[in-house]
Amino acid sequence: MKQLTHRRISDYINELALSGLIDTVTKSMGHYGRTKIIKLDIDFNLIERVLSQIKIVKEYRLLDYKPIILQSDKVKIKNMVFKKLI
Numbered sequence: 185m186k187q188l189t190h191r192r193i194s195d196y197i198n199e200l201a202l203s204g205l206i207d208t209v210t211k212s213m214g215h216y217g218r219t220k221i222i223k224l225d226i227d228f229n230l231i232e233r234v235l236s237q238i239k240i241v242k243e244y245r246l247l248d249y250k251p252i253i254l255q256s257d258k259v260k261i262k263n264m265v266f267k268k269l270i
Contacts (some may be wrong), residue, residue, distance in 0.1 A: 205224075206224055207225045208220045208221065210217075228245075256268075
């Protein structure tokens with residue numbers, strides 16, 4: 185799989201914003217430059233229904249993924265993940 189450039193990712197974000205799927209706001213971060221704040225502009229349940237019909241999403245169970253920070257049996261401290269003992 186080819187790695188995407190920052191420019192190409194920005195193009196994808198702009199296309200999604202133009203199609204009405206996301207809402208973007210460009211914000212100045214001072215010394216750190218400008219950044220885009222991205223917000224989902226459609227119902228999450230609709231996205232879940234559409235993605236659940238895609239074969240590869242079902243095959244790899246991508247909708248079951250839960251970020252480490254949201255997993256109840258793990259804790260993140262200084263960018264390291266630990267399993268809770270209690």
